[in-house]
Amino acid sequence: DQQVKQNSPSLSVQEGRISILNCDYTNSMFDYFLWYKKYPAEGPTFLISISSIKDKNEDGRFTVFLNKSAKHLSLHIVPSQPGDSAVYFCAASATARGNKLVFGAGTILRVKS
Amino acid sequence: GAGVSQSPRYKVAKRGQDVALRCDPISGHVSLFWYQQALGQGPEFLTYFQNEAQLDKSGLPSDRFFAERPEGSVSTLKIQRTQKEDSAVYLCASSRGGTNSYNEQFFGPGTRLTVL
Numbered sequence: 001d002q003q004v005k006q007n008s009p010s011l012s013v014q015e016g017r018i019s020i021l022n023c024d025y026t027n028s029m030f031d032y033f034l035w036y037k038k039y040p041a042e043g044p045t046f047l048i049s050i051s052s053i054k055d056k057n058e059d060g061r062f063t064v065f066l067n068k069s070a071k072h073l074s075l076h077i078v079p080s081q082p083g084d085s086a087v088y089f090c091a092a093s094a095t096a097r098g099n100k101l102v103f104g105a106g107t108i109l110r111v112k113s
Numbered sequence: 114g115a116g117v118s119q120s121p122r123y124k125v126a127k128r129g130q131d132v133a134l135r136c137d138p139i140s141g142h143v144s145l146f147w148y149q150q151a152l153g154q155g156p157e158f159l160t161y162f163q164n165e166a167q168l169d170k171s172g173l174p175s176d177r178f179f180a181e182r183p184e185g186s187v188s189t190l191k192i193q194r195t196q197k198e199d200s201a202v203y204l205c206a207s208s209r210g211g212t213n214s215y216n217e218q219f220f221g222p223g224t225r226l227t228v229l
Contacts, residue, residue, distance in 0.1 A: 004155075032215050043117070043204055043220035044156070051215050089155050098169050099208065100146060101218060103155030 003027045006104035015113045019077040023090030030092040035075045038087045080111045117221035125227045126195045134190045134224045138207030145188050148204040163211045195228045
């Protein structure tokens with residue numbers, strides 16, 4: 001069973017506009033959520049995280065929103081840049097159960113110039 | 114560099130061979146994780162170490178997979194009698210804290226294993 005789902009395999013956005021990537025989870029024990037970016041032939045790079053005590057965390061152009069009641073989180077990138085083109089993974093962990101990350105399948109973001 | 118390093122970056126093995134994959138975590142990081150990533154999917158958890166103790170190995174797919182971190186730093190993932198279905202990218206990650214702490218994990222570049 002997929003505990004973390006990214007339902008959009010790909011997203012195409014114009015440079016300068018907002019990119020919104022979505023993620024849903026099913027396990028109510030998850031209390032820490034992370035977004036990673038991955039380029040081909042490289043490991044995932046940490047972008048931003050949020051704990052379950054917050055509903056928003058912002059870092060420069062990146063903002064993550066958490067809706068616990070809906071078990072949904074999203075990553076907003078504003079403004080989008082061509083260098084943001086990559087695969088984005090949503091991940092979740094239950095800190096009481098050892099911090100192992102459960103990943104979604106990823107969303108390919110293409111930012112067109 | 115100060116990041117997580119893995120070697121080799123690429124490994125081709127004949128079915129039935131044993132392989133050993135190495136991970137050098139960020140210095141001082143307490144936690145070390147191994148993940149397996151199949152093509153087109155997200156990474157999947159294999160095993161977790163806190164210092165030298167292997168606290169969770171629930172993700173190891175079979176008893177052919179074995180991991181160790183004897184001195185609490187470098188870790189090795191060993192796969193015995195490799196099978197074609199073992200072909201994947203093996204990712205290592207480390208994080209500063211231990212269990213019950215919010216710490217992001219930093220990933221290495223991965224080892225791409227191809228079993229012929």
